[in-house]
Amino acid sequence: MVGAPRLSYAQLLETNNLLQTFTDETYWLCVTRTVQESKLFPVPPYMLLSYLNAFYRYPSLLRKVESVMTAEEIGDRAREGRPPGKSAMGWGMPGFYLLGREWLINMGLLRPQDAAEDVVYLMDFWKRLQLSWHRNDGHITNKEFGHRCQILPERRLQVFESDAYGCEAGDPLHGAATQFMASAAQYGFLVSCESRISLLNTGPYKLADGNEMIVREFMDLGEGDFPWLDDVAADISYNNLTVPMLVRDCHFYLVDDWGSFESEPEFRAENIVGVGLYTSDPLTDGHVPVGMESRETLTETFHSLDGLFKEATARLWKRIAGWSRDQMLDAGALTYFGICKDLAHVAGVYAQEDWMLIDERAERFRPLLNDEFSRDCLGELVGLLTLPSHRLSSYSMMQHGNGPTRMYTPIPYAILDGEDYVPTCGPVYPGSTTLSAKADRYRTSQGVLSLEEYNRRVRNFAPQSDRYRFLDETWLKYNHDTARADEMYRHEQERARNIQGRGASLGTAELAAIPRD
């Protein structure tokens, strides 16, 4: 842009701080957590394609979302469990966008100052979303909180804890729950093309008896946004499932921004001593119990879902095994790119052509995406940091790595001194896909809906919990004995099986005394 800059110094300072913070954490995640590979899916090629799609499309799509609902309002709803907060919000959305930007800089197709207003907007959106979603623990990321993720308010945690059925290794419920979580995780990896985007863990939360609770989310399970789940997932009646898992004898010392955990000693299925099951989506007011009427019903529900996931896994695997490489590339890229698509669902502005197409500007690069180039380029982008844009003065020492490198290039302040820049990459361009057309069927908590009807219902949905938006945990601490606090808690407890109507003054000792049968 030539002329008076539209960005302020303060905006650039904050944006570059977010970029640098994000650089440090992304490097740590990429080099210490896991290596994602597959003989089935061309994973590095689809990742690179997704990064470009994110660079070209996210700014416009996020502005479209915010034309209806602000990032912080969406974060508030995510905190209340609608829809499940994805690791998208912790890392993926800015991560994919910035990796696309970095790659384009290294190909000479972008200067660090180009799309400056997009970068500032996207990082600001992410900050507002994260701060509202993480409001209860007061941090932007899990990393900032020492790799911990305490999102939920006390009233929700009390319901999860008191609802949970106790179980021990060897009993029918324990066996059914662990089997369900294995098959749901496996189905999730396949649905999301070898990524963990369908899976998320949050917590831990400390329980009165010294145990800890981890909340496990399984997402995008039914016929929804992914065309490859049409028919295959017709029998799956829930698009999202949540399992609060009560665990003894191990401390979860790490829950990262990819939604995975570490514990000491190592977590094993035998450590599980209590479980519950819930569903949620943009049309539910909080978490709705699933099969929680009795221990026997919950056991049977886990068994039934386990069987359904196994059957759906086999059907989906056969479909994927018949795909071309381009179809695999599209599905993987769209899964990655779509990591923040639920933002559009919560706002009621989801469109298949926005989220499930490869933008023609990204599509151009497909001929480059052979396995070797993609593997090496990805490795240099996220782990080795050996591309030219990563290199800094020899005095520099990167956090975690000590080398003179940095993963994401800041916006140069020189644009405030007259250096020209182009503010935005422009609107969404036409896109395409080699995948089958999506059937107009979307599994929701209100049944299978057309997309138009789904969006309409979401836009008209006004959950009661929105009334309590600003009644935070600090307010509750000093006002738990007021009628308003009691109303908020009683609303939360309406579907609880043991603490219905108990209100806001329920304490830890009373809760711990409730039998888990």
Add this chain to the structure above:
Amino acid sequence: MAKLYVDSDKYGDQANSPTVEAFHSAIKDLVRRRLDESGVDWNSFVFDKSYDLITAADFAEIEKKLLDAGHRYDFSAVISVNERPEAYKPAEGILGDDPDWTMEHPDAPSGDADAEGRALCGVGDNVMRVAESTVGTARYVRSSSQVMRYLTDGVPPETIAIIDDSGGTLTAPILEQFAGIICMGGTVRSHLGILSREYGIPCFMNAKITGIREGQRVEMETAAAAKTAEAYQKGEEMTANIWKLAQEAS
């Protein structure tokens, strides 16, 4: 010739990987050329004219030049080499139809048979400690056609799958039927490691093996300690053994 903004980089020079550098250099040359030919300035080019001036055909040409020079790509997904065998290095042993083929790791330990007839033939990172060793029949599972065959006919009992893919999708519909897993890549935190732990299937990740033929009886030292996150962070070796059972060799 036009000069790109990134041409004046005080600290950076080129990519580490020859393939990445070859592509990136060619793309930067292309951009310089198109800027010269079209006469457009950068601000018109970057988010407007470049979409027409830098095309998929250009990128295809860049890729072709590397192949024309004799280069053949490493593959990671089997479908890549199946669809373009002329562009990739050959995929040996991928179909599992050669009974003499063995996966060889240069750092795999080996040894003579001990008093019990067990010969050391590899090590791996144990995902989950169980009470006893795991004994079974080694079978390579490396392609979707093999998985489809097992999905149709069933996985033979006591199969210890040898997999060179730490992902959780290739073997998704048959994973639960394995008696054990020896995976040549990843860590205990890889998707395959996570799933094997969830299912309670004995599993070694990051395995280094030698001389295991299809159908060989093997023993995994699954009673060994599971490799910890701390061991990975400190770079400490913490491996469990794999033995061939000579008396039962097929």
